[in-house]
Amino acid sequence: MSSFSTNPSNSPSPSSSSRPTDDTLWSLTAASMPTILILGGSYGGLQCASTLIKGGLPEGWRVIVVDRNDHFNHLYVFPRVSILPEYAPKAFIPITQLLPPPHLYLHSTLISLSATHATVSLPPSSQTPTTLSIPYQYLVYALGGSLPPPIDLSKSDGTKAAGLEMLKIEKKKIDSLKKGGRVLVIGGGALGIQLASDVREAWKGEREVCLLHSRERLLNRFGERMHEETKSRFDALGITYFLGERAIIPPEGFNLNCTTPKSVTTSKGNVIQCDVILMCTGQTPLSHHLIPHFNSCIDPKTKLVRVLKTTQIESGEATGETAGVDGRMFAIGDCCYQQDVVMAGYTAYNQGTVAGKNILKHISHSTPSTSASSSTTPSTPLKLDEYEWEAPAIKLTLGILNYMIQTPDDSDESIDPKQRPAKYIVGENGEEDLGVDGMWKFFGVGDVDRTE
Numbered sequence: 439m440s441s442f443s444t445n446p447s448n449s450p451s452p453s454s455s456s457r458p459t460d461d462t463l464w465s466l467t468a469a470s471m472p473t474i475l476i477l478g479g480s481y482g483g484l485q486c487a488s489t490l491i492k493g494g495l496p497e498g499w500r501v502i503v504v505d506r507n508d509h510f511n512h513l514y515v516f517p518r519v520s521i522l523p524e525y526a527p528k529a530f531i532p533i534t535q536l537l538p539p540p541h542l543y544l545h546s547t548l549i550s551l552s553a554t555h556a557t558v559s560l561p562p563s564s565q566t567p568t569t570l571s572i573p574y575q576y577l578v579y580a581l582g583g584s585l586p587p588p589i590d591l592s593k594s595d596g597t598k599a600a601g602l603e604m605l606k607i608e609k610k611k612i613d614s615l616k617k618g619g620r621v622l623v624i625g626g627g628a629l630g631i632q633l634a635s636d637v638r639e640a641w642k643g644e645r646e647v648c649l650l651h652s653r654e655r656l657l658n659r660f661g662e663r664m665h666e667e668t669k670s671r672f673d674a675l676g677i678t679y680f681l682g683e684r685a686i687i688p689p690e691g692f693n694l695n696c697t698t699p700k701s702v703t704t705s706k707g708n709v710i711q712c713d714v715i716l717m718c719t720g721q722t723p724l725s726h727h728l729i730p731h732f733n734s735c736i737d738p739k740t741k742l743v744r745v746l747k748t749t750q751i752e753s754g755e756a757t758g759e760t761a762g763v764d765g766r767m768f769a770i771g772d773c774c775y776q777q778d779v780v781m782a783g784y785t786a787y788n789q790g791t792v793a794g795k796n797i798l799k800h801i802s803h804s805t806p807s808t809s810a811s812s813s814t815t816p817s818t819p820l821k822l823d824e825y826e827w828e829a830p831a832i833k834l835t836l837g838i839l840n841y842m843i844q845t846p847d848d849s850d851e852s853i854d855p856k857q858r859p860a861k862y863i864v865g866e867n868g869e870e871d872l873g874v875d876g877m878w879k880f881f882g883v884g885d886v887d888r889t890e
């Protein structure tokens with residue numbers, strides 16, 4: 439990723455640009471200033487905003503990013519900091535400085551969306567107004583997906599303080615168990631694997647850890663070697679695992695809130711006794727806000743938003759046509775299906791770049807040029823950028839300092855990118871805080887107090 443940062447000395451400090459004034463809020467409802475509205479200010483949405491602001495957005499236009507969190511929530515480190523809470527303040531990074539006036543990062547929750555407006559609710563601490571209807575010319579839908587319970591902060595008020603409290607919940611439960619207490623992790627994706635190995639190590643083997651995964655292979659979107667290496671690391675740590683078996687969920691669901699002994703029966707009839715369950719399954723794309731007006735843009739099975747390679751929302755299944763007015767609606771990141779790429783921060787980020795560049799092209803194409811030498815006029819066909827397929831890549835922690843990386847081997851460029859082999863690094867020299875300070879620098883707030 440290239441840096442998001444602007445020159446920090448020219449930027450207002452994060453704390454100085456906290457809540458917009460009521461006048462600013464009311465002005466958002468006015469249609470006078472053309473607006474690019476980005477729903478979701480995370481890996482995809484923020485990169486799109488940065489591309490627009492740094493990429494020559496014409497004067498008079500503004501970018502508004504709507505997000506229910508008041509800080510950037512760096513999800514990659516959530517499992518780690520939920521187990522080692524001393525690092526948790528680093529997982530919430532101030533970002534309002536990325537959108538200097540007339541642009542705005544608006545801490546608010548999307549309630550509904552039409553073809554012309556988005557209605558958002560402001561946090562309860564705001565005085566007036568409490569809801570706003572924001573008109574837009576371009577929309578970027580970047581709401582990602584729901585998160586599994588151990589790292590789901592969506593029920594909080596979106597503040598850093600509330601997020602820090604919620605991230606302590608699982609640790610408190612595991613702390614309260616006696617030596618030999620049993621933790622069952624359901625789900626063998628990256629989150630489940632990382633939590634299982636961190637719990638086993640952080641409690642120095644004094645908690646039994648078992649992982650249950652419905653597929654035969656862990657991390658099935660990645661190379662076989664990731665699966666094999668994870669299994670041998672689990673063996674070394676003393677983590678038991680059941681693969682190819684589903685947990686049979688009782689109609690009332692598991693009681694995830696308490697530490698009383700429970701048994702979980704699997705689809706193969708095994709019964710696993712445990713005290714704490716960490717549910718690490720069940721991410722759902724947050725596409726539902728499109729249903730009332732753009733239902734055909736959502737795949738009914740996966741709930742993913744259909745998009746073209748240009749990142750414009752597609753009007754229906756394989757129509758090749760854009761949704762909304764004049765192709766001005768875009769979707770990026772975990773909420774959409776894009777050429778079967780792995781859902782990841784880097785793919786959301788790169789899609790954000792494409793969406794941002796395309797909006798700039800669209801605007802300049804629709805705005806008659808005053809320069810006689812300009813080659814971009816409304817009569818020139820508009821050629822938009824396309825998001826290029828990316829190979830799966832991951833850094834997976836396997837305990838506090840152990841990790842494994844898979845990246846594509848790009849050394850021979852004559853090989854079709856989809857056919858290139860993967861390369862792997864296995865290491866034991868990781869960092870407890872996962873090098874999260876680098877992300878603060880990336881956002882241009884490397885010098886800011888981590889408790890901000």
Ligand SMILES: Cc1cc2nc3c(=O)[nH]c(=O)nc-3n(C[C@H](O)[C@H](O)[C@H](O)COP(=O)(O)OP(=O)(O)OC[C@H]3O[C@@H](n4cnc5c(N)ncnc54)[C@H](O)[C@@H]3O)c2cc1C
Nearest residue numbers: 478480481482505506547548581582771772781782783784
């Ligand atoms: C534990 C974990 C570790 C990971 N590690 C890596 C990694 O190392 N590398 C990597 O590349 N990827 C990693 N990923 C995947 C990566 O985090 C996701 O692919 C990425 O977050 C997708 O980015 P996004 O911008 O599409 O959506 P998200 O990051 O999900 O962001 C969506 C944003 O929308 C906001 N939002 C949602 N609903 C509303 C609403 N109604 N109103 C207002 N705002 C709303 C949310 O607050 C959020 O900020 C990891 C994921 C997890 C869970």
